[in-house]
Amino acid sequence: MSQLPIISNFQGDFLLQLVLGDSEGTINSLAEAAAYHSVGRRVAPQPGKVIRVRRQGETGFYKPDAKVSDTDIKAMDCLEFVFSDPDKK
């Protein structure tokens, strides 16, 4: 595992936070790491939804099972974590 600090902008939360992700993990695991610091703390869980990840300013999401190091995500990039329907791409 290799630690990758990113900036989490989690939907419904009030601030940006430092989140340590794993560059060898998937986008999904990065979303879980971000959710840990927001959901159930200041953001209500949304059962049945998944959390998708996109770069600030983009509309397209990263593929959930992509390996983080295979994407263009770099240390301290600001990423948005957004609740979404499971089937929606």
Add this chain to the structure above:
Amino acid sequence: MTILDRSEWYDIARETNWTPTFVTEEELFPEVMTGGLGVTRDKWEKYDEPYKTSYPEYVKIQREKDAGAYSVKAALERNKLFETADPGWISILKSHYGGLALGEYAAMSAEARMTRFGPAPGMRNMATFGMLDENRHTQLQLYFPHEHCSKDRQFDWAVKAYHTNEWAAIATRRMVDDLFLGRDAISIAIMLTFAFETGFTNMQFLGLSSDAAEVGDYTFSSLISSIQTDESRHAQIGGPALEVLIANGKKAEAERMVYQGIAGAWRLFCVLTGPSMDYNTPLAHRKHSFKEFMQEWIIGQFERSLIDLGLDLPWYWDKLVAEFDYMHHAYQLGLWYWRPTIWWNPAAGVTPDERDWLEEKYPGWNDTFGKCWDVIIENVVAGRMDKTYPETLPILCNMSQLPICAIPGNGWNVKDYPLEYQGRTYHFNSEIDRWMFQQSPERYRDHMSLVDRLLAGQIQPPDIGGILKYMNIAPGECGDDAHKYAWADAYRVNPFSKSAA
């Protein structure tokens, strides 16, 4: 012997200037210290301060003011306010003293710079009194909290805060360094006295003074209103300096300094005064909301004084005014959630009645900030306290050093305002903070936020324990909920209702 009336000699005394012969004018008033922007000495001599006083008059009045403040304190020392006041109010005192006492000391240095390097005789005269004022403010605000130290060591932060790496202290110190200490005399006249003091000190020193009287804290009320009478005098140093600059073709430069001063001052008062008024002051004693005070003083009065001087409103005015609705609510969430990292005990301020008040003053509060508080309240009621404490750091703005935050819940608009500069990416809270950086990047570029320091390995071990140690927060000083979560009882009766039962 007949003593002349002040008006008969004042102008001659004030206009007495000297022509240097051993050194040049430029050596006596170097541009880097004076900041006269090339306006010549004869033009600066037109500087006309609106408030005129002599040294004997000054001393007489100040002596009376000091005697007043100290005697109120002495008379009320045994009235047990400390034991009986709402804990939220006590928190206001702690945040006030820690955040401002040594800021006054920095303001004294700034006034001293105008005393020595101000290009106009009248400015140097006014600033001499201003320097003495700020010394008085420092001493008062170090002395008054001292009586509480034996009961509550968080009060020790009146002296301690500025000497630590606590995050709110870094933010305050950064602003003070930028606007008070690290500027030339003319910039200080504009940024500190005109923007910071005319514009904003009313908020904390008059607004809170009336709340203090409501609460029954007459010691604090008389202290800060006594201070404000000095502020309203020496704040007048900046206006005539602006008039000279505008009359000599320097309007654009003058405006730029005003805009930077307002931007810097707003962040400090937003994080300090905003939560004090709208969350920590007990509901029954709130006279106005923070927004109402801002509308009265910033839009009603300060905007008027900009226009009267012939200045254009800042390009960011609408954005700043929009922040009156949300920015301090976001800071409050940050202060409360990260409470172990501050030197006072923040009140949550979200009982059902308080939420009704917030909703009335800030329509939509429940649908935005209330959404975050709903989750927090559920956790407190269910005893999941671990979920009410942070396990990471906020991203701090590379200008204000405060968390980058905005509106949560259904109005979610949180956003990073990044900037690439010489290979480093900086993160800002708003376009205003980013613009501030761009005005003189070389001034700000090397500063590292607490998050930058953590990532650079300067904070060891890199966990909450290491961070608290780095912030110099000793055991017994960590903030916690002001009311020990008693406010959550209202939700235990009927956890499904957000309105008072």
